[in-house]
Amino acid sequence: MNDLVELALTVDVTAAGQAVQVAAVTEAGRQADALLGPAPIPGSIEWHAEEGTDLPVQRERAWQLLQLRIGLAAGVDTVPTVIGLRNHGATWEQIAHAAGITRQSAHERWARKVDGLLNRAGDWHRDPT
Secondary structure (H helix, E strand, C coil), rough: HHHHHHHHHHHHCCCHHHHHHHHHHHHHHHHHHHHHHCCCCCCCCCCHHHCCHHHHHHHHHHHHHCCCCCCCCCCCHHHHHHHHHHHCCCCCCHHHHHHHHCCCHHHHHHHHHHHHHHHHHHHCCCCCC
């Protein structure tokens, strides 16, 4: 077999695959920013107007839900996004709606892996929904 073909078939691609995953997640975030619009600049009048409201939390949740939708549309691993959503209090209903599936389907698809990872990390904020 040709040396280049042999290299292509045997070289460890783990790091390259991880780099592509990071690039995809980064681009999904950039696209979510573009679709959602910018958050107020810290210290600005708009930023101060949002202090003490739930708008920053809503914006973060909306951004993460957009990332989930974009990731699903792109066919990338969405488990990290679902972990972030659950860790920040998103319900399975919200995740399901973003994914275009039922709550039960979302729970069946992600709950075991997501809950297991969050419980191991000690970052779990249990939400019964």
